[in-house]
Amino acid sequence: MIWPIDIIIISFVVICGIAAISVKDLLSSAILFGAYSFMMCLLWAVMGAVDVAFTEATVGAGVSTVFFVAAIFRTSRRTRD
Amino acid sequence: MKKFAVILGLMIWGGLLIYIADDFPGWGDPQAPASVNLSPYYIEQSIPDTDVPNVVTSILADYRGFDTMFETAVIFTAGLACLFLLRSYSTKEPDVYLYRHTATGVILRIEKGGTIPVGSADFERIDATWVPHDLIIKTTCRLILPFVFIFALYVIAHGHHSPGGGFQGGVILGAATIIFAISYNLRTATRNITERFAAFFSAAGVLLYASTGVLCMFFGGNFLDYGALAPLFGTTIAGARSLGILIVEIGVGMSVMAVMSSIYYNISSNGRLNEGL
Amino acid sequence: MDVLGYIISKYNYWGFVLLMMVGMYAMIVKNNLMKKILGMNILQTAIILFFVSTSAKTKATLPILEHGHGDHAIHAVDYINPLPHVLMLTAIVVSVATLGVALALALKVYKEYGTLEEDEIFEAQKKKLNPEMQEGEVNS
Numbered sequence: 001m002i003w004p005i006d007i008i009i010i011s012f013v014v015i016c017g018i019a020a021i022s023v024k025d026l027l028s029s030a031i032l033f034g035a036y037s038f039m040m041c042l043l044w045a046v047m048g049a050v051d052v053a054f055t056e057a058t059v060g061a062g063v064s065t066v067f068f069v070a071a072i073f074r075t076s077r078r079t080r081d
Numbered sequence: 082m083k084k085f086a087v088i089l090g091l092m093i094w095g096g097l098l099i100y101i102a103d104d105f106p107g108w109g110d111p112q113a114p115a116s117v118n119l120s121p122y123y124i125e126q127s128i129p130d131t132d133v134p135n136v137v138t139s140i141l142a143d144y145r146g147f148d149t150m151f152e153t154a155v156i157f158t159a160g161l162a163c164l165f166l167l168r169s170y171s172t173k174e175p176d177v178y179l180y181r182h183t184a185t186g187v188i189l190r191i192e193k194g195g196t197i198p199v200g201s202a203d204f205e206r207i208d209a210t211w212v213p214h215d216l217i218i219k220t221t222c223r224l225i226l227p228f229v230f231i232f233a234l235y236v237i238a239h240g241h242h243s244p245g246g247g248f249q250g251g252v253i254l255g256a257a258t259i260i261f262a263i264s265y266n267l268r269t270a271t272r273n274i275t276e277r278f279a280a281f282f283s284a285a286g287v288l289l290y291a292s293t294g295v296l297c298m299f300f301g302g303n304f305l306d307y308g309a310l311a312p313l314f315g316t317t318i319a320g321a322r323s324l325g326i327l328i329v330e331i332g333v334g335m336s337v338m339a340v341m342s343s344i345y346y347n348i349s350s351n352g353r354l355n356e357g358l
Numbered sequence: 359m360d361v362l363g364y365i366i367s368k369y370n371y372w373g374f375v376l377l378m379m380v381g382m383y384a385m386i387v388k389n390n391l392m393k394k395i396l397g398m399n400i401l402q403t404a405i406i407l408f409f410v411s412t413s414a415k416t417k418a419t420l421p422i423l424e425h426g427h428g429d430h431a432i433h434a435v436d437y438i439n440p441l442p443h444v445l446m447l448t449a450i451v452v453s454v455a456t457l458g459v460a461l462a463l464a465l466k467v468y469k470e471y472g473t474l475e476e477d478e479i480f481e482a483q484k485k486k487l488n489p490e491m492q493e494g495e496v497n498s
Contacts, residue, residue: 003108003366010373017377017400021384026392033396040403048420048438049410050244051137055447056403058252059454063341064399066259067454070349070358071461072392075468079390080475087386095379102371109416111435116415120441121434128423128432136421136440137447145444152448159455166462243422248451337451344458351465 013039030068037061132319142326146305160340167352180204208356222264229257247333255341267357279343286336370411377404391474413442
């Protein structure tokens with residue numbers, strides 16, 4: 001709950017989110033989404049929601065990214081937008 | 082054109098959200114409406130009622146037990162949906178088999194009709210799409226896997242006193258299965274943690290949760306009122322609640338672990354379960 | 359009124375609004391199904407951020423109580439509100455389950471049409487419904 005740290009992390013989260021949806025390579029997009037989840041996890045840990053941060057670290061950054069990578073492996077990696 | 086219309090609409094929407102943010106309580110206000118009505122009861126009564134210092138766990142599994150039970154049912158349903166959407170049981174053999182000679186690293190390409198070295202210790206089958214073989218990754222993953230499993234069990238069992246619980250521990254167990262499937266290959270993983278095992282455990286976790294609730298009814302309490310189990314465990318009512326929370330968390334962990342493995346198997350192999358990531 | 363102080367006092371809401379707009383934009387505008395699913399996840403995370411933000415308290419600690427059986431009373435003011443944490447913890451795990459189902463549907467679509475781009479899927483659907491229609495008549 002120290003506001004300069006919070007603001008830095010929030011700006012990182014927003015940058016990672018915008019980058020994840022604007023990259024043309026879907027695999028990079030999945031990895032950026034993992035980075036987004038980790039930043040979000042850090043934000044919640046700073047806010048004091050440790051259980052939520054733990055869940056996000058295991059679920060969002062770990063398993064979701066793996067699911068995305070597996071699905072991209074089975075479909076196409078390039079996209080137009 | 083459509084893009085600009087959407088951006089305009091989103092701007093209006095965001096402006097409305099910023100406008101109503103004026104009515105929200107300030108950042109970290111102790112007198113915020115969300116913090117004064119119900120949660121003081123949970124914080125102050127958690128230790129007298131349930132003997133659990135981590136308030137999140139006691140609310141998750143005891144005060145709001147119904148909620149968590151149906152969330153587990155939702156996860157189980159999602160695993161079933163993935164299975165029904167993707168799983169295909171066609172027994173069509175692939176045209177080409179690839180086998181690697183383990184000693185030299187030479188890869189054999191065996192067309193249809195060739196002799197397949199099944200059961201030979203010198204050859205191992207590899208995927209047609211994922212050829213790279215790295216001894217370092219394989220050995221490292223094999224070395225860290227036991228510790229990952231132990232840590233996951235610790236997270237499930239120690240959720241009463243520290244951050245953690247059934248959901249997190251179950252997801253770590255599922256992630257350990259996924260590490261195994263990635264570092265070796267999908268066939269080795271499905272031989273050790275089979276699809277049947279995953280299907281059984283995902284249902285058994287939900288069943289364990291629900292049957293704990295029904296057991297409370299046999300002892301004269303309400304559904305999911307673990308305090309009624311005190312004569313069974315031979316403890317105080319608060320201690321019985323604590324043990325009931327542990328049982329329920331184990332059920333949640335089993336279900337989540339099995340569903341995560343099952344979803345990964347189906348997505349990475351497109352429902353064939355023969356060759357994966 | 360102190361504008362800077364006002365902005366700083368609500369900064370988590372600005373982050374929530376920005377992330378929600380990013381996710382909604384990706385869900386509506388992006389052409390690729392994988393990007394849409396990603397946008398759905400970002401939207402979910404933004405809503406979870408909002409709920410967790412409502413639980414914060416200044417001068418309070420984590421909602422894990424010290425072992426104070428009778429030694430000293432527990433005051434609710436000293437601990438962060440745990441209720442939104444519980445609701446959002448289950449929401450995160452359900453979000454990964456919905457992500458699995460969404461990716462399974464995307465894989466099914468890919469198996470059927472061979473692409474994940476939305477406009478190509480629509481054209482393939484139109485061709486499937488009217489096999490005699492020519493290439494130039496698709497837009498009419």
